[in-house]
Amino acid sequence: MIVAMQENATEEQIDVVIDAMVDVGVNVHRTTGATQTILAGVGPTAGVDLNKFEVFPGVLYVHRITAPYKLAGRAFRPEGTVIEFSNGVTVGGNQVQVMAGPCSIENREGLVETARRVKAAGGSFLRGGAFKPRSSPYAFQGLGIPGLQLMHEVAEAHGLLTVSEVMEISQIEPMLPYVDLFQVGARNMQNFNLLRELGQVRKPVLLKRGIAATIEELLLSSEYIMSGGNYEVILCERGIRTYETSTRNTMDISAIPVLKKLSHLPVVADPSHGTGRRDMVAPMAKASVAAGADAILVEVHPNADKAASDAAQTLYLEQFERLMVDLRVIATAVGRTL
Amino acid sequence: MIVAMQENATEEQIDVVIDAMVDVGVNVHRTTGATQTILAGVGPTAGVDLNKFEVFPGVLYVHRITAPYKLAGRAFRPEGTVIEFSNGVTVGGNQVQVMAGPCSIENREGLVETARRVKAAGGSFLRGGAFKPRSSPYAFQGLGIPGLQLMHEVAEAHGLLTVSEVMEISQIEPMLPYVDLFQVGARNMQNFNLLRELGQVRKPVLLKRGIAATIEELLLSSEYIMSGGNYEVILCERGIRTYETSTRNTMDISAIPVLKKLSHLPVVADPSHGTGRRDMVAPMAKASVAAGADAILVEVHPNADKAASDAAQTLYLEQFERLMVDLRVIATAVGRTL
Amino acid sequence: MIVAMQENATEEQIDVVIDAMVDVGVNVHRTTGATQTILAGVGPTAGVDLNKFEVFPGVLYVHRITAPYKLAGRAFRPEGTVIEFSNGVTVGGNQVQVMAGPCSIENREGLVETARRVKAAGGSFLRGGAFKPRSSPYAFQGLGIPGLQLMHEVAEAHGLLTVSEVMEISQIEPMLPYVDLFQVGARNMQNFNLLRELGQVRKPVLLKRGIAATIEELLLSSEYIMSGGNYEVILCERGIRTYETSTRNTMDISAIPVLKKLSHLPVVADPSHGTGRRDMVAPMAKASVAAGADAILVEVHPNADKAASDAAQTLYLEQFERLMVDLRVIATAVGRTL
């Protein structure tokens, strides 16, 4: 850590800061410049709240020098993480994977039709939500575990893997037989109790970026899972909240190459939530693959207009099939397969 | 709801939209202007996902006309809600209340000293966190229920009420004997399962605005609690995330009068989290009262520098006492007591 | 325009609003629902400040129904605008164009080397700034008109067109002989006097989105230029300011397909300013072309580390050449040439 003192800081103020630095367990190196004193603290600061140094009298700035995450950092595994699933499908390798399905699991018929066409088009995961606590207390709330059983059965019959959102610790256990990939939603990105429990699970976790989360916070949340021993985390960019309102969120495509640089974990892009608009999903899916995404997560429904949730951002199956053709060309253009 | 068609929308496109509007249960009034057709849907749309209309071909804009909340709206109780606690203290009335205490409950000695001086200075609630899942997996995680027992005992001995954060449904029951006011943190503002359970409780809830939540979303979350029958909700402004970095969050003081206008619920301001800096707490607390806040929530600690969490934003007890003197003058200046 | 009254609005309040609507020149259609009155105003509202209706007593919401721009709207020229330059190069057609060069024009030698390699790699425009008022009063301020003369001469010798930023009305005239495309910087996107003057010029204008500008505001600014008679406007996405700090700005790639949908104007992407980091320029340039950009604007310099300005985001020439190879493949993948 680095503490830069104000130009007019007194010796007494500097001493108070040095004592507090020693207190948190770092060795202090002092550099006295012509106008300013700089204190460098060397030692482990991962668990230290550095903000408190900012409000000491005489302090100008405090900076953490090391990244506050370790296991998630690129240096931990420079060659990159490749997650292999039971059927041999990999995320993080050369092949770009596509995960598709309805926002909510609704009924067998629609799900079978979806699974059949997702598989035929080249998708490898069937997605679908079973728990749907909605922002309006009056909307459809999901089928629960029976829905996941149904999805698991349909996916298996079509040679697909399953991904579904877990919202509470109590859901982990009952979901375990039916999902191949646990999804943590944007609202739970900093639900640290849930993350810690998922660190104990031996199934991969897809961790969505919160709508107001920084890239550093996303990596710190992945660290939470990894510190429990579960190193199979996939990071997901799904749009952040900005002042722009023509899309529901602003999809931060640059987060994809930034995450690939800072971390060894695979990165998936979710253009459905990223834009909130069906007509923007295809261009943003293509942009994501061009920018280096390892997988695409997208909402499709045989009767998209009438989907029980997220209808506006859900692709028709025909649109999805066309998109898959286009994505394959883009993947090839960036030296990958799909 | 209003759907404005694009200038060049075809009759066929208009018909598709009208059918879909009828489908969600509204009566459609069509206005055909010289350049543009406008469709007004009259009827209940609270549970309807209007976004899906935006991606119909030929649609320019869709607007929800009614506010998506009802119970939380000012019209529901124009005179305003006043919440009365067991000892007669009220929030939402003429008296401005102050809720103060450490971020985390740490030990009896410090808590007693805090309670004594908070009470002496005119505070009415003792605050303190018992569950502290932290963004770094390596930091202090809280004392749990025993901590709440301690706080309850200390508060009672000093004639104070207690407020503490509930993070999971499973914590509600064990917390019930020890807290007078359940606090829902910013990260849980859209944890709808938790909100629904709190709707069943017969104790007031302090609901914090999420760091990326709009005022409308905050009101919709309060609606979730109220729709369960618990009408005693206090809304809390505690800073939103913006591009500005000199404060940890940007405290949206204007949210206070906006909430007072849109809703009948009391509004509390949290300048500790709102700014993240001890030296900004006092001016922002004063600004909040001047802008119409019904209560102030603030972090204090006898040894603020060494607080186990949030040290940077925690006031020393002397600072708190000075602030209380100043706040009383401001409260008087806006026609209230403290 | 639509005015939705609050549920408890009085007849008197409604009458005041109706009178004010008639006052601004619209015909009012009133719909009285069970709970709420809605007033639809039909007629031209382009020059009307609708905000003032929001603060009338009894008003809930006001919405503008027509887009506030006309000439820039897709409906005005559904087939899209293709701008043809003197040498036959087109922007907005099937071919993706690349505009490259240093942030600031510095010296002949570097510029010749840059032009030679930009041209050889397939670029069509040489970019370079002549006026560089910088955020620090102590930094390099640009070569002025002599710099533009130099750039024009070098560009012509290599078969390239020129693009450079105009910052003040007084610069238009002297720049005219030397630039093929006037660039308006992000800070001047709402310099309406400058925009109006550029509406009188008969050379195309590249209009950059302000760092806090909405897509609608960008289109309204383009309308300003077009309303003067200059229909040759190219819109530029170059990153917006958000809370994320790992890139200098957050490049809003989704703005590209949104702009292509709402407007007929060509769209160019600037990944140099969009990210502020050399190592992110290539993935974001590829993403932009995949998302439908008509052109790419990028900073290159033979000695990028020592560029007089924007060094961090400037590509080395070798990086640029590699990027051009990759972009050509992506362009082909989306059915275009480069």
Next chain:
Amino acid sequence: MIVAMQENATEEQIDVVIDAMVDVGVNVHRTTGATQTILAGVGPTAGVDLNKFEVFPGVLYVHRITAPYKLAGRAFRPEGTVIEFSNGVTVGGNQVQVMAGPCSIENREGLVETARRVKAAGGSFLRGGAFKPRSSPYAFQGLGIPGLQLMHEVAEAHGLLTVSEVMEISQIEPMLPYVDLFQVGARNMQNFNLLRELGQVRKPVLLKRGIAATIEELLLSSEYIMSGGNYEVILCERGIRTYETSTRNTMDISAIPVLKKLSHLPVVADPSHGTGRRDMVAPMAKASVAAGADAILVEVHPNADKAASDAAQTLYLEQFERLMVDLRVIATAVGRTL
């Protein structure tokens, strides 16, 4: 400046960075930790673009240690700047000043009525815009210099000072006889040519914060003016752009105490632009004074609904008079006069 290298940075990479640091003129102190090397550069870096160091291979973070401004910093004049105007009125002293008037100067009659009542209520400045380039090309564009002559005459007759916005360098000279305080609008906060010219003027400048400007950028812009020799700068908070839409901008009240801490310059708050809503102006004006503002800038108009611009945020004269009574009480409560 501090450069933190990545954990796995090579000696070669470190040498490249050291050379580049020496190149920009700083002395380099190297600290080699167990896991990481830190390079401290001591020397003047005000004119140096530090971003470029961030993209050197092997670099983790770069931090500027000194504030990039000097003249604007609190240390430059710890006792604070008090600006005295010709009639003895001061800004930055103990008395809080109020600047009020219409958004646009429209006609003598309205202006006289406004001036009379602003003065009677205790205001000290008459504000009014003469140049009104508007976001819609179809709206009222202002009266120009004759409007300023009118305002000057009316203000003088009532014992008021004048403040008006300057938008271009060419306007400075003709405005000089008529304004006591030059206002630089939010859109021009980074119009460095204009700022530099105002640095040559011997009249105070009110500098508005841009809607996407950080506090540091605002201070750097003030530095631009001051570096020309004009030290009489007043900083203005007038709302920033965030995702919240219930107010036009989000007024960053915390900027007031932050600016007072970082700088010696007086701070004025503009709740009219800060909220964009007449009904929010009063609470936010009160909050601003409570938070430490030295002055309030507010829009008033005898016929606010029909003001030629900014009608929604303009107070009726009666509202203004009531506000002045309330503000005086708040000013007293924070130990000041008004």
